[in-house]
Amino acid sequence: MKELEILLLALYGLCLLFVLGFSLTQFQLTRLARRAFGQPRPGPPPPPPAVWPRVTVQLPLYNEVFVVERIITAAARLDYPADRLHIQVLDDSTDETVALAAAAVARFRAQGLRIDQVRRPDRTGYKAGALAYGLTQTDGEFIAIFDADFVPEPDFLRRTVPYFTSPEIGVVQTRWTHLNENDSLLTRLQAFGLNAHFLIEQVGRNLGGHFINFNGTGGVWRRQCIEQAGGWHADTLTEDLDLSYRAQLGPWRFVYLPQVQAPAELPATLDALKSQQYRWTKGAAETARKHLGAVLRSGKSFSTKLHAVFHLLNSTVFVAILVMALLSVPLVLIREYASEFQPVFRLAAVCVLGFLPLTYYFYTAWRLDRPTAPGWQFAPRFLLFLAVSMGLCLHNTRAVLAGLARRPTAFIRTPKMGAAPAAGRRYRTRSFSAQTVLEGLLTLYFGFGIGLGIYFGSYGLLPFHSLLVLGFGTVFYYSVRHNRAAL
Known part of the structure; x- marks a missing residue:
C-alpha cells in the first residue's frame, strides 16, 4: 500500500x-x-519598396457557405497594385460553396482583378495540400494566407510587405483580433486566451530571438522561405507550426507585428471549439515528436532551446x-x-x-x-x-x-x-x-x-x-x- x-x-x-x-x-x-511594450514608441514603419513585389493571396476553403463571399470580398478589397496581386481561392469544397465562390471570382475578375478559383482533383493533404498545390499555380514572390473566417483590412499588405527588409526574413505574422468576441461566454474566454498568446508569447519570443510560429493565417511568407524549408507537409495537423520550425532551424527569421491586426471569427459553439482544440493540440504533439530532437541538437542557445521545448510541448x-x-x-x-x-x-x-x-x-x-x-x-x-x-x-x-x-x-x-x-x-x-x-x-x-x-x-x-x-x-x-x- x-x-x-x-x-x-x-x-x-x-x-x-x-x-x-x-x-x-x-x-x-x-x-x-x-520590456517590448515599455520601450519608447517605435519609429515609423519601413518605407514602401520602390517597386511593390508580386504577392499571391491564398484563401484555403472547404465547405464555407456562410463566409465564402465575405473572405473573397475582403481579399478583393486589398489596397495593392492590381498588376502585382494574385488572389487564389483554394477551393476544396463539396457543397454549394463551389458555386458561391465561382460567382464571386467571376464578379471580381470582371472588375480587372487577377483572381482564380483553384480546384484540385482530390483533398489530399487537406489545407497543407491545398497551399502546396496553389504554389504551383502562381508566380507570387510573397504569399499571404487568410483562412475563411478572416476579414483582412484593405491596407494589410501595404502594412506588412515593407517589413521584409532583409533577405533572411521569411515570415511577417500579425495579431489576430476577434469579430465576435462579445457574443457569448465561450467567445469571451477564447479571446482572453488568444490575446495572451498574441500580446505576450509572440512578442516575447520575437524580442528574445526564440522560435515563434506562423499562426496558419493572418501572415505573409516569402515564397523562397517556404520552398527552401521543404514546402508544406501534411504529416501533422499543424502544418503552420511544422513549417515554422523547419524554416527557423535554417537561416530564416520571422517578424511579428502586434500593431497590425487581422480580424477573425471565433468558434461560437463548444463542438466547434473542441474541433479546433483537437486539431491544435494533436498537431502540436505531432510537431513536437517531429522536431524536438532537431531543436535540441541545433546550435541555438540554451534559453532558446528551453523555450522551444515548452513551446512544442505546451x-x-x-x-x-x-x-x-x-x-x-x-x-x-x-x-x-x-x-x-x-x-x-x-x-x-x-x-x-x-x-x-x-x-x-x-x-x-x-x-x-x-x-x-x-x-x-x-x-x-x-x-x-x-x-x-x-x-x-x-x-x-x-x-x-x-x-x-x-x-x-x-x-x-x-x-x-x-x-x-x-x-x-x-x-x-x-x-x-x-x-x-x-x-x-x-x-x-x-x-x-x-x-x-x-x-x-x-x-x-x-x-x-x-x-x-x-x-x-x-x-x-x-x-x-x-x-x-x-x-
Missing part, C-alpha cells in the same frame, strides 16, 4: 514540476513582452493537468491517513505558488488589451478561463496522446457561421458522446473531492477541485446544450 501511495505522490509531483516549468517560461516571456500541459486532477481526490485520503507524508504535502503547497507567474502572464495580456478596464474585472475572467481550460483537459489529452502515438486522423475544419448563426448548424458536429458522459461523471468525481476535503477539514485542494467542478460542469453543460441545438 505504501508503495502505491509513494507512486501516486511521485507522479503528482512530476506533473506539478512540469506545469511549474511551463509557468516559469511564460513568466520570462511576460518580462520580455513588458499541449502536453493538458495531460499533466488531467493526471493531477485524477490523483488529487485520492491524495485527500492519503493526506488524512498517512501522516508520514505531511512534509511532502507542505512542499507541494510551496510549489503551487509557482502558478502565480501564470496569473502575472494573463493579467499583463489583459491589461495590454484593456488598459482602461477596472482591475476587478480580471479575476472572474481569469478564473473562468482557467476552469474551462481544465474542463477541456480530457478532450485535449486524447488529442495529445493520439499525436504522440502518430495515430492518423482527418483534418476537421472548424465550422464558421458568419452572420448566420442559426443556419450555421448545418456544419455542426454533435458533441454528445461517451466523452461527454465521462465529463459529466468527472464533474461529480471532483465534487466528491470537495466533499472529502470538507469532511476531513483538509482545504488545501479545495480551490483546485472547485475549479475542476466548474470547468468540467461548464464543458458538460455546453456539450449537452449545443448538441440539442444541432438536432
Whole structure:
C-alpha cells in the first residue's frame, strides 16, 4: 500500500514540476513582452519598396457557405497594385460553396482583378495540400494566407510587405483580433486566451530571438522561405507550426507585428471549439515528436532551446493537468491517513505558488488589451478561463496522446457561421458522446473531492477541485446544450 501511495505522490509531483516549468517560461516571456511594450514608441514603419513585389493571396476553403463571399470580398478589397496581386481561392469544397465562390471570382475578375478559383482533383493533404498545390499555380514572390473566417483590412499588405527588409526574413505574422468576441461566454474566454498568446508569447519570443510560429493565417511568407524549408507537409495537423520550425532551424527569421491586426471569427459553439482544440493540440504533439530532437541538437542557445521545448510541448500541459486532477481526490485520503507524508504535502503547497507567474502572464495580456478596464474585472475572467481550460483537459489529452502515438486522423475544419448563426448548424458536429458522459461523471468525481476535503477539514485542494467542478460542469453543460441545438 505504501508503495502505491509513494507512486501516486511521485507522479503528482512530476506533473506539478512540469506545469511549474511551463509557468516559469511564460513568466520570462511576460518580462520580455513588458520590456517590448515599455520601450519608447517605435519609429515609423519601413518605407514602401520602390517597386511593390508580386504577392499571391491564398484563401484555403472547404465547405464555407456562410463566409465564402465575405473572405473573397475582403481579399478583393486589398489596397495593392492590381498588376502585382494574385488572389487564389483554394477551393476544396463539396457543397454549394463551389458555386458561391465561382460567382464571386467571376464578379471580381470582371472588375480587372487577377483572381482564380483553384480546384484540385482530390483533398489530399487537406489545407497543407491545398497551399502546396496553389504554389504551383502562381508566380507570387510573397504569399499571404487568410483562412475563411478572416476579414483582412484593405491596407494589410501595404502594412506588412515593407517589413521584409532583409533577405533572411521569411515570415511577417500579425495579431489576430476577434469579430465576435462579445457574443457569448465561450467567445469571451477564447479571446482572453488568444490575446495572451498574441500580446505576450509572440512578442516575447520575437524580442528574445526564440522560435515563434506562423499562426496558419493572418501572415505573409516569402515564397523562397517556404520552398527552401521543404514546402508544406501534411504529416501533422499543424502544418503552420511544422513549417515554422523547419524554416527557423535554417537561416530564416520571422517578424511579428502586434500593431497590425487581422480580424477573425471565433468558434461560437463548444463542438466547434473542441474541433479546433483537437486539431491544435494533436498537431502540436505531432510537431513536437517531429522536431524536438532537431531543436535540441541545433546550435541555438540554451534559453532558446528551453523555450522551444515548452513551446512544442505546451499541449502536453493538458495531460499533466488531467493526471493531477485524477490523483488529487485520492491524495485527500492519503493526506488524512498517512501522516508520514505531511512534509511532502507542505512542499507541494510551496510549489503551487509557482502558478502565480501564470496569473502575472494573463493579467499583463489583459491589461495590454484593456488598459482602461477596472482591475476587478480580471479575476472572474481569469478564473473562468482557467476552469474551462481544465474542463477541456480530457478532450485535449486524447488529442495529445493520439499525436504522440502518430495515430492518423482527418483534418476537421472548424465550422464558421458568419452572420448566420442559426443556419450555421448545418456544419455542426454533435458533441454528445461517451466523452461527454465521462465529463459529466468527472464533474461529480471532483465534487466528491470537495466533499472529502470538507469532511476531513483538509482545504488545501479545495480551490483546485472547485475549479475542476466548474470547468468540467461548464464543458458538460455546453456539450449537452449545443448538441440539442444541432438536432
